[in-house]
Amino acid sequence: MTIIKLLAVEIKKSMPIFLALCIINVFFFIASMFTDSVMFELIAFMFTLIAYSLMICYVFISLYHDLYLGKDILLHLTPIKTSTVLIIKNIVYVLGFLLFWLPSLARILYGKSGIAELIFSSLDHTWFILTYMNFTKLLGIVAGTMLITSIIACSKKIKNRVGSLVFIGLTYLLIIVGTIIGIIYRYENTFENIEVTIGMGTNDLFIFDQYATFIPIKILPINPFIETVMDTAFTEQLLINSFIIITSYIIFVLVVDYTKNDYPGK
Numbered sequence: 001m002t003i004i005k006l007l008a009v010e011i012k013k014s015m016p017i018f019l020a021l022c023i024i025n026v027f028f029f030i031a032s033m034f035t036d037s038v039m040f041e042l043i044a045f046m047f048t049l050i051a052y053s054l055m056i057c058y059v060f061i062s063l064y065h066d067l068y069l070g071k072d073i074l075l076h077l078t079p080i081k082t083s084t085v086l087i088i089k090n091i092v093y094v095l096g097f098l099l100f101w102l103p104s105l106a107r108i109l110y111g112k113s114g115i116a117e118l119i120f121s122s123l124d125h126t127w128f129i130l131t132y133m134n135f136t137k138l139l140g141i142v143a144g145t146m147l148i149t150s151i152i153a154c155s156k157k158i159k160n161r162v163g164s165l166v167f168i169g170l171t172y173l174l175i176i177v178g179t180i181i182g183i184i185y186r187y188e189n190t191f192e193n194i195e196v197t198i199g200m201g202t203n204d205l206f207i208f209d210q211y212a213t214f215i216p217i218k219i220l221p222i223n224p225f226i227e228t229v230m231d232t233a234f235t236e237q238l239l240i241n242s243f244i245i246i247t248s249y250i251i252f253v254l255v256v257d258y259t260k261n262d263y264p265g266k
Contacts, residue, residue, distance in 0.1 A: 003088065006080060010092045017058055018096030021051045025103040032111030048104060055100065056214055059093050059145055060168075063152050067256075068164060082256040086149050087249075093145045094138070101137065132208065132233055136241075140211030143241035143248075147175060147213055150248035153255040179212035179244070183237055187219045196220075210237045213244060 028044045066072035067086070075082055151171050155164040184196060197218040209216045 003080065003084070006074065006078065006085065007088050007091070009074065010088055011095075014058075014062060014089070014092050015096060015099075018055065018099050021055065022099045022103060025051070025100055025107075029103040029107040029111065032107045036111065044107070051100065052214075055097060056144070060148055060152075062093075063089070063149055064168075067149070067152050068155055068161075083249075083253040086153075086252060086256065090142070090145045090149060094141055097141045098138065105134070128233075136209065136211055136237060137216075139238060139241045139245075140213055140216075143211075143244040144213035146245050146248035146252075147172065150251040150255075153252040156255065175244070176212050176215060179240055180215070180217060182240055183210045183212060183217060184219065187234075208233055210234070211241060212237075213241065 024047065028047060031040065032044065063086075066075060066089070072085075075085055078085060151168050154171075155167050158164040158167055180198065197220070198215060207218055207220060209218055211217070
């Protein structure tokens with residue numbers, strides 16, 4: 001089976017859930033062009049939070065089912081390296097997240113309470129702002145899917161299913177908490193006083209979100225107060241997420257391609 005055919009199989013397998021959530025999100029974008037009520041914004045926020053959580057859960061369940069439980073026949077039969085198959089799965093997951101993100105971005109920019117007019121007419125460095133905002137989110141998503149893949153790959157060495165789930169949960173939690181602390185520490189070295197908000201709904205025209213893999217973080221400097229959004233464009237989160245991506249890739253390649261597993265190696 002060629003890589004293109006394998007990609008098509010994975011898209012057919014995983015994309016429907018992302019596409020369904022995307023279609024609902026498109027309806028929210030269309031509705032946002034006609035209303036900016038507080039209730040609508042709250043409902044849209046809750047949907048985004050639930051949908052984002054569902055997509056992360058789907059990535060975990062899918063990889064656990066395919067990799068730990070060994071239920072994916074392609075991992076057994078295809079002559080392509082297992083690590084390559086996992087990369088293809090990650091590509092499909094990332095495409096799914098981006099597909100869902102596009103209507104959200106359109107709603108933020110072009111909804112009735114959107115910021116497109118302001119961001120294109122009043123702010124300097126407009127294209128840098130849009131590029132940075134979207135690239136950091138993309139990098140965080142890639143880091144998230146790769147991290148889950150590497151942790152589940154390592155959990156293959158734990159034969160007890162409950163033990164594997166505990167290992168996955170604790171390892172992921174420790175890495176995420178460590179990443180968040182690292183990002184906050186960077187701000188504390190720059191600003192005397194900050195406020196931190198973790199989770200969805202942290203988009204702000206004047207403050208860039210920071211990402212600990214999937215998890216968005218808003219860090220609002222209080223003293224000294226920021227004068228421009230450019231003051232919150234730090235490279236540390238890019239370096240941390242890039243490190244997670246590279247390290248995760250190396251780990252799951254070594255585990256699935258160069259160590260003995262329950263399924264045939266390639």
